[in-house]
Amino acid sequence: MTAEAEALDPAGPPSPPRRFHPAWLVAAVAFVALLAAAGFRAAPGALMVPLNEEFGWSTSVMSLAVSVNLLLYGLTAPFAAALMDRFGIRQVVAAALTLVALGAGGSVLMTASWQLLVFWGLLIGLGTGSMALVFAATIAQRWFVRRRGLVMGVLTAGSATGQLIFLPPVAVVAESVGWREASLLVAVAALAAVPVVWIVLRDHPEDRGVLPFGADPATYAAPARATGNAARRALDGLVFASRHRSFWALAIAFAICGATTNGLIGIHFIPSAHDHGMPTTTAAGLLAVVGVFDIAGTVASGWLTDKYDPRKLxxxxxxxxGVGLLLLPWLLAETVHPSMVLFIVVYGLDWVATVPPTAALCREIFGDRGTIVFGWVFAAHQIGAALAALGAGVIRDAFGEYTYAWWGGAALCAIAAVLSIAVRRPHRTAAE
Known part of the structure; x- marks a missing residue:
């Protein structure tokens, strides 16, 4: 019997204990890849002002390109999960990072607003969508039995924080050198992650001759490898999930999550702060602080998800x-003051803290299909983000300010809270 078979066959001797489980190395590289892929997702917020100044493109036009990006980012996710099952994580992730680099690097050649749809929308949308949070969910589910919530929290932080920590350097380069050089900075970061992904990532623990972290050798059985058409598997997952009311509650609530993070704050906070006289670099720095606190908030949320009812979280x-968005119109000013700092800290802790409990509920309710179902829930997240990004741009052009966009987001958060507590966990309802 081979070493790999011995490690996976309960009847054979288990692999000798390891001081460092390779699952943690896989998770670390996944974190880096998500960080690099996320670099351009918040960059449009820092590039809108220079693009408007150079080409005269309106906020609505640029918001449309961002909306296409966010929409594809979400709709690609469930198919990416199925492709990872069918063809392998390394292949999908390496191709995704290359698409992000092509979109960011190619955008320096833009001369017409429709080209935003190609570079910002199509290429970067497909690339980042192929590395969306379903990638994090896939790593957590395949490589970990214990600490899944914590790992999901850490990887989610990598995805969300990547789009925010890139903001200060992108904003500084865009303002002091040029927006083209800022785009190239993101392209280089995405390309740099490709060889690391190719060398380290593996699809399953058994590829390294080990069990998932925390698995019991006496009871663990490796899941069957996916075969067949990846697109059909993704669509079958949607059909299966759509029969459950809990899926729709999770999907609508997560759409509101996307609307109030990526769609509103992620894209329009900097232009809104600029409307109030705040320098673009200062506003970008505030969003970067959101990213710092997001790490703590999301990791803590993962830890809490392992211990408490995800719905209450x-x-x-x-x-x-919702409270933060309701108060935001009175907090924006030319300078940073204590109440704005408090908003940034609270919003940072809360930024994507919703992801670990949402992913956990998908796993609880839908079992082995949980990752693909989470992909569809995440697609709803990005549909919400896309609609909010476009809607906020239209509101800004129509009213000359963002106030109604912030208040609308606050009202949606109240709806999301009600939907979340309405989700029925499988052990409470036999029908599910």
Whole structure:
């Protein structure tokens, strides 16, 4: 019997204990890849002002390109999960990072607004969508039995924080050198992650002759490898999930999550702060601080998800977010003051804290299909983000300010809180 078979066959001798489980190395590289892929997702917020100044493109036009990006980012996710099952994580992730680099690097050649749809929308949308949070969910589910919530929290932080920590350098380069050089900075970061992904990532623990972290050798059985058409598997997952009311509650609530993070704050906070006289670099720095606190908030949320009812956590998160958006119009000013700092800290802790409990509920309710179902829930997240990004741009052009966009987001958060507590966990309802 081979070493790999011995490690996976309960009847054979288990692999000798390891001081460092390779699952943690896989998770670390996944974190880096998500960080690099996310680099351009918030960059449009820092590039809108220079693009408007150079080409005269309106906020609505640029918001449309960002909306296409966010929409594809979400709709690609469930198919990416199925492709990872069918063809392998390394292949999909390496191709995704290359698409992000092509979109960011190619955008320096833009001369007409429709080209935003190609580079910002199509290429970067497909690339980042192929590395969306379903990638994090796939790593957590395949490589970990214990600490899944914590790992999901850490990887989610990598995805969300990547789009925010890139903001200060992108904003500084765009303002002091040029927006083209800022785009190239993101392209280089995405390309640099490709060889690391190719060398380290593996599809399953058994590829390295080990069990998932925390698995019991006496009871663990490796899941069957996926075969067949990846697109059909993704669509079958949607058909299966759509029969459950809990899926629709999770999907609508997560759409509101996307609307109030990526769609509103992620894209329009900097232009809104600029409207109030705040320098673009200062506003970008504030969003970077959101990213710093997001790491703590999301990791803590993963830890809490392993211990407490995920639905109650979601109610708490959406409630805090709604209060922040309700007060935001009175907090924006030319300079940074203590109340704005408090908003940034709270919003940072809450930024994507919703992801670990949402992913956990998908796993609880839908079992082995949980990752693909989470992909569809995440697609709803990005549909919400896309609609909010476009809607906020239209509101800005129509009213000359963003106030109604922030208040609308606050009202949506109240709806998301109600939907979250309405989700029925499988052990409570035999029908599910």
């Amino acid at each position: 979601l109610v708490l998160y959406y409630g805090f977010r």
